[in-house]
Amino acid sequence: MSTPVLSLHGVRKSFGSIEIIRGIELDVVPGERHAVIGPNGAGKSTLFHLISGQFAPTQGEILLDGVPISGLPPHLVNRQGLARSFQITNIFPGLSVFENLRIAVMQRFGLDFVFWRRASHLKAVTRLVEELLEQVRLEKRAHGLASELSYSEQRSLEIGMTLASDPKVILLDEPMAGMSHEETEYTTGLIRDITKGRTLIIVEHDMDVVFSLSDRISVLVYGQIIATGSPAEIRGNPQVREAYLGEEAS
Numbered sequence: 001m002s003t004p005v006l007s008l009h010g011v012r013k014s015f016g017s018i019e020i021i022r023g024i025e026l027d028v029v030p031g032e033r034h035a036v037i038g039p040n041g042a043g044k045s046t047l048f049h050l051i052s053g054q055f056a057p058t059q060g061e062i063l064l065d066g067v068p069i070s071g072l073p074p075h076l077v078n079r080q081g082l083a084r085s086f087q088i089t090n091i092f093p094g095l096s097v098f099e100n101l102r103i104a105v106m107q108r109f110g111l112d113f114v115f116w117r118r119a120s121h122l123k124a125v126t127r128l129v130e131e132l133l134e135q136v137r138l139e140k141r142a143h144g145l146a147s148e149l150s151y152s153e154q155r156s157l158e159i160g161m162t163l164a165s166d167p168k169v170i171l172l173d174e175p176m177a178g179m180s181h182e183e184t185e186y187t188t189g190l191i192r193d194i195t196k197g198r199t200l201i202i203v204e205h206d207m208d209v210v211f212s213l214s215d216r217i218s219v220l221v222y223g224q225i226i227a228t229g230s231p232a233e234i235r236g237n238p239q240v241r242e243a244y245l246g247e248e249a250s
């Protein structure tokens with residue numbers, strides 16, 4: 001296995017006296033699409049909060065490209081190269097699709113106003129925004145208001161904003177939540193395209209999506225990873241079937 005881009009060693013998280021994450025060991029390799037699945041309340045969201053810096057672990061270490069990030073606040077974790085989708089609430093509904101993406105690109109550079117007055121710099125930003133529009137297939141909607149997009153288009157925009165920082169690792173938290181079958185199929189294709197050559201970690205309840213999209217799957221049960229493997233390995237794992245997948249995997 002190549003050197004992991006994200007590693008968790010002995011990661012634990014307690015709230016008061018209750019331990020929710022109970023000693024996670026996980027290596028995610030560059031370029032893989034890795035899903036985390038598990039029953040309700042297993043700790044998937046908590047795990048994402050730990051990786052993206054919303055929570056600090058009670059114990060253990062998280063490394064991004066070999067650099068310790070555990071305990072860093074979200075904006076510094078983001079600067080190290082990890083981007084997490086923050087759902088539609090992150091979109092500015094009164095701005096156009098183009099303007100939303102431009103804000104995300106400008107945040108990436110984080111430079112002051114004087115920088116943005118240079119025409120050449122603005123042109124470079126516009127080019128990046130146009131590339132993102134193409135990647136998330138929103139070119140035709142560029143000048144419409146974000147609030148006028150369909151639900152799945154808003155998710156696409158939000159994914160585009162996540163890509164704007166050119167992250168090493170992308171975290172997507174239930175991207176298909178609330179989507180129709182058609183929207184789910186469309187968004188799965190989009191995620192497959194935009195994550196080519198990138199590293200994705202996804203939490204998703206739709207098992208068709210998980211098994212078709214992932215290179216590897218980790219199964220989280222009661223705060224512990226009980227198995228990590230290819231979709232075929234996970235499907236055939238008796239412990240996983242018993243603890244979680246049950247008849248869904250058949």
Ligand SMILES: Nc1ncnc2c1ncn2[C@@H]1O[C@H](COP(=O)(O)OP(=O)(O)OP(=O)(O)O)[C@@H](O)[C@H]1O
Pocket residue numbers: 015020038039040041042043044045046047
């Ligand atoms: N800030 C918190 N304080 C106390 N308990 C918490 C906190 N956040 C989460 N928990 C508890 O941790 C457990 C795991 O929650 P979490 O949301 O991580 O699970 P999940 O696997 O994402 O669930 P779901 O699939 O339903 O989204 C739950 O019992 C939850 O009540």
